Every structure is written in C-alpha cells, then in structure tokens.
Amino acid sequence: xxxxxxxxxLLNLLPLVSILLFILAWLVVxxxxxxxIPTPTAVFExxxxxxxxxxxxxxxxxxxxxxxxxxxxxxxxxxxxGISFGLLIGWNKTCNRIFKPLFELIRPIPALAxxxxxxxxxxxxxxxxxxxxxxxxxxxITVNTYTGVRLIPKINIDAARVFGANNVQIITDIVLPSxxxxxxxxxxxxxGTAWMVVLAAEMISAKTGLGFMIIRGTDVLDxxxxxxxxxxxxxxxxxxxSLLTIVERKLxxxxxxxx
Amino acid sequence: MEIRxxxxxxxxxxxxxxxxxxSVAIQQVDLEVRENEFLVLLGPGQCxxxxxxxxxxxxxxxxxxEICIDGAPYSGLNNQIGFxxxxxxxxxxxxxxxxxxxxxxxxxxxxxxxxxxxxxxIDLVRLTGFEKHFPRQLSGGMKxxxxxARAYANNPEILLMDEPFGQxxxxxxxxxxxxxxxxxxxxxRTVIFxxxxxxxxxxxxxxxxxxxxxxxxxxxxxxxxxxxxxxxxTDEDFLEIRQKISDNMDLVLE
Numbered sequence: 202x203x204x205x206x207x208x209x210x211l212l213n214l215l216p217l218v219s220i221l222l223f224i225l226a227w228l229v230v231x232x233x234x235x236x237x238i239p240t241p242t243a244v245f246e247x248x249x250x251x252x253x254x255x256x257x258x259x260x261x262x263x264x265x266x267x268x269x270x271x272x273x274x275x276x277x278x279x280x281x282x283g284i285s286f287g288l289l290i291g292w293n294k295t296c297n298r299i300f301k302p303l304f305e306l307i308r309p310i311p312a313l314a315x316x317x318x319x320x321x322x323x324x325x326x327x328x329x330x331x332x333x334x335x336x337x338x339x340x341x342i343t344v345n346t347y348t349g350v351r352l353i354p355k356i357n358i359d360a361a362r363v364f365g366a367n368n369v370q371i372i373t374d375i376v377l378p379s380x381x382x383x384x385x386x387x388x389x390x391x392x393g394t395a396w397m398v399v400l401a402a403e404m405i406s407a408k409t410g411l412g413f414m415i416i417r418g419t420d421v422l423d424x425x426x427x428x429x430x431x432x433x434x435x436x437x438x439x440x441x442x443s444l445l446t447i448v449e450r451k452l453x454x455x456x457x458x459x460x
Numbered sequence: 461m462e463i464r465x466x467x468x469x470x471x472x473x474x475x476x477x478x479x480x481x482x483s484v485a486i487q488q489v490d491l492e493v494r495e496n497e498f499l500v501l502l503g504p505g506q507c508x509x510x511x512x513x514x515x516x517x518x519x520x521x522x523x524x525x526e527i528c529i530d531g532a533p534y535s536g537l538n539n540q541i542g543f544x545x546x547x548x549x550x551x552x553x554x555x556x557x558x559x560x561x562x563x564x565x566x567x568x569x570x571x572x573x574x575x576x577x578x579x580x581x582i583d584l585v586r587l588t589g590f591e592k593h594f595p596r597q598l599s600g601g602m603k604x605x606x607x608x609a610r611a612y613a614n615n616p617e618i619l620l621m622d623e624p625f626g627q628x629x630x631x632x633x634x635x636x637x638x639x640x641x642x643x644x645x646x647x648x649r650t651v652i653f654x655x656x657x658x659x660x661x662x663x664x665x666x667x668x669x670x671x672x673x674x675x676x677x678x679x680x681x682x683x684x685x686x687x688x689x690x691x692x693x694t695d696e697d698f699l700e701i702r703q704k705i706s707d708n709m710d711l712v713l714e
Contacts, residue, residue, distance in 0.1 A: 356549035
C-alpha cells in the first residue's frame with residue numbers, strides 16, 4: 202500500500218519534472234548578446250515590459266481575447282455547419298451522391314489558400330478572419346461526423362425501428378448520440394486548425410491578436426516577444442483542449458472509466 | 461378446445477437478387493403460431509431463420525406471401541411485435557433504465573410514465589439495482605436481460621427471439637433458458653424463438669418447427685406439449701424426441 206502511494210506521487214510529479222527539465226535545457230542553449238535563442242529571463246523581462254508598454258494600445262488579455270474570439274466564433278460556425286453537413290451526407294444517400302464529390306474536391310485545399318479570395322471578398326477586418334477559421338474547421342468536423350454516422354451499427358438502427366422510432370427520432374436519439382464522440386474528436390482536431398489559420402490571418406493583416414504579436418516581434422527582431430506569444434498560444438491551446446476533454450466526459454458518460 | 465392462431469404466415473418466400481443472379485432464401489413457408497405458445501424455429505446455421513424473423517418484424521419485405529395477426533394481414537413494422545436480437549443491440553450510450561424505456565419514449569410517453577414501465581420490466585428480468593449502469597459495465601447475460609426487458613416494456617403481443625443466447629457461454633446459456641421460461645410464465649406472450657441448437661429447442665418449445673437448409677422449407681413440426689416442464693436433459697422422452705429431430709435435421713458443413 203505505502204509503496205504504491207509513493208509511486209503514485211512520483212507519477213504525478215513527472216509532468217512537472219519534464220517541464221522543469223525543458224526550461225533547464227532552454228537555459229543551457231540560450232544566452233549571449235547575439236544569440237538567436239533568447240534566455241527565459243529575457244522573455245520574462247519582455248513580459249514585464251509589455252505590462253508597462255502594451256503593443257498597439259492593447260493589453261495582453263486584450264490580444265489573447267482578440268485571437269480567441271476569432272477562433273471560437275469560427276469554430277462555432279464551423280461546428281454548426283460541419284455537424285449538420287456531416288449528418289446529411291452520412292445519413293442521406295441522395296445528398297451523399299450530390300455533395301460528397303464536391304466536398305472531396307474542396308477538402309484538400311488548405312484554408313490558407315483562401316486568404317487572397319477572403320481578403321478580396323470580405324476585406325481585412327474581423328469577418329474575413331472568422332470566415333477563414335470557419336473554412337479551416339468545417340473540414341475535420343464534417344469528415345469526423347460523416348465517419349461517425351457511417352460507423353453506427355445497423356443493429357442499433359434496426360432495434361430503434363422495431364421499437365417504434367420515427368425518422369426524426371432515429372436522428373436525434375440514435376444517430377447523434379452514437380456519433381457524438383467522433384464529432385467531439387473532430388472539434389478537437391478543428392481547434393488546432395483554427396489556431397493555425399487565425400495566426401496566419403493575423404500575420405497578414407491585424408492590429409491585435411497573438412499572431413500580430415509574433416509578426417511585430419519579427420519585424421523589429423524582438424525575439425523574446427515572439428517566444429512570449431508562442432508560449433501564450435501553447436498554454437491557451439492546452440487549456441481549451443483539456444476543457445474539451447471535460448466537456449466530452451460530461452456529454453459521453455458511457456465512455457468514461459468505471460469508478 | 462379450439463386454440464386460436466395468433467400469427468399466420470402464408471406462402472412466404474424470399475428471393476435475394478444479386479448483381480448477376482438470385483438466391484432463394486425462403487421457399488413457400490406456411491406457419492401457424494398459436495396464441496401464447498412458445499414456438500421454436502429450428503434449423504441449421506445460415507438457413508434463413510433470421511431472414512424469416514426479420515420479415516415477420518417488418519425489417520425485411522417478403523417476395524411473396526402474406527402475414528396475418530389475428531387473421532388480419534399486415535406489412536411493415538408493427539407495434540404489436542417485440543424483438544430480441546442475437547447481437548443484443550442495446551444502445552451503449554443509454555443506461556439500463558433508458559434502454560428499457562426506449563419503446564415508451566419513442567411512443568411519446570413522459571419521463572415518469574416510461575420510468576415506471578422500465579422499472580417494472582427491470583424487476584421482471586431481475587436487474588434491480590443496475591438501473592443506472594451503462595451496458596459496458598454489464599456481463600453478456602445481463603446485457604441480454606436488458607434486451608428482454610426492453611422488448612417486454614413495449615408490451616407486445618408477439619415476441620420474436622432471434623438466437624438470443626447465441627453469444628453467451630454455455631453456463632449462462634442454461635441459466636438464461638430457465639429465465640426466459642420463468643419470464644414467459646409470468647407474462648404470457650406468443651413467442652417465436654429461433655435457434656440452431658436441438659437441445660435448446662427441445663428444452664424450451666411447446667412446438668418445434670424444423671427447417672431444411674437453404675432454401676428454407678418446413679421439414680417437420682413436433683408437438684412437445686406432452687413433455688412436462690421443467691424438462692430434464694437426460695429424461696428418456698427428452699432424449700427420444702431429441703434423437704428423432706436430430707435424425708431429420710440437415711447437416712450443414714460451414
């Protein structure tokens with residue numbers, strides 16, 4: 202018992218140790234006046250300076266919120282569209298025949314390739330950025346929803362029909378819950394794509410946001426600023442991802458481990 | 461005493477079309493099922509018993525023939541018919557209670573009503589205490605109990621059972637055979653039970669209909685009502701009827 206407990210504590214400490222070791226390694230390889238790798242201290246000092254003198258009159262939370270808003274809005278629209286569209290082409294044969302080939306043709310085009318068109322059509326404001334995120338997120342969400350629907354065991358559909366389900370009930374009570382965890386996995390993938398797209402969009406034209414911070418740092422060779430923004434992106438991404446895991450556990454209790 | 465026919469199958473055939481050819485799965489089957497009897501359909505594997513049951517349930521359409529309940533022909537799905545599947549087919553995302561209450565839910569009953577119905581049937585199959593468990597927390601035998609409770613919760617007049625114990629281990633299978641008889645005795649329904657196991661057929665059935673291998677035709681009907689329950693696998697009469705059916709049954713090498 203006691204040995205087991207000690208082992209548990211050690212296992213819980215391991216993530217912390219690995220992060221500390223990473224910072225240590227960073228300390229070792231960084232430093233020097235003309236170094237291309239700024240020290241952790243330099244990055245921290247840059248952070249303190251940011252508190253005094255914000256970039257483009259926007260605080261750090263302001264920049265985070267600017268990017269986060271674009272990500273979440275795009276992801277929301279992308280989810281609504283992607284889930285409905287995935288259900289449609291997964292469930293309805295006619296719709297599958299009509300839309301699937303078109304979708305397969307558009308799917309390989311990276312969201313970033315849409316930047317010129319989106320900028321031309323929707324300007325350089327918020328709309329075009331959200332639209333780009335939307336385009337980037339619908340692909341993984343649609344594909345996952347579609348696959349989830351396709352993998353529903355026929356027996357579950359048959360059983361529902363025998364016990365009196367109408368077509369709407371089959372969708373709401375069988376198809377949706379059955380493919381829910383595949384859909385959530387799709388949203389998780391889409392979240393990564395969303396960050397990628399939003400940063401690229403901000404690097405091209407923006408006055409706020411984490412991507413904008415990185416491009417500003419590049420322009421004036423302010424590497425600590427670049428790294429600080431990168432750290433922020435990493436931390437926020439990890440937070441949202443674990444938030445989604447909690448949501449998944451709440452929505453799909455049948456998947457969680459027995460306690 | 462005249463015993464009423466609950467279900468009648470007249471001249472049922474089923475032909476499956478393939479790309480270049482066709483195959484006859486069921487060839488002109490006539491069947492009469494008496495009210496509240498335990499009828500066993502026995503046949504070698506892959507002979508088309510499941511196809512026949514799916515036709516009765518309305519999940520498949522027959523090529524020829526008609527099906528009557530209480531003398532009235534019908535087609536398609538029918539809420540008087542309940543189904544217990546070989547692969548069980550309970551919903552992994554629903555708790556035991558919600559699985560059992562699924563028929564009442566589709567029928568639009570409110571939560572209180574359908575949970576009352578569910579509880580009654582959960583008690584019937586002796587799963588009391590497992591209402592909030594998910595299927596993956598249950599053993600194979602318990603899962604099929606959920607399947608039985610779900611079928612009963614819809615209050616059907618006819619219960620179709622498609623090799624319901626085919627996926628269970630031998631020990632659980634024997635226990636479940638006694639369970640299904642107990643449940644049927646407490647809640648008499650017209651039961652059509654499909655199996656490829658002679659011993660199971662003789663243990664359970666009021667009557668046994670023996671089918672040939674594909675294309676499926678009726679080979680013989682055996683009346684076992686004189687064999688008293690609970691039956692004994694080693695009883696002389698039991699073994700005799702078992703042997704008689706066995707001699708008449710087609711051998712299929714799969």
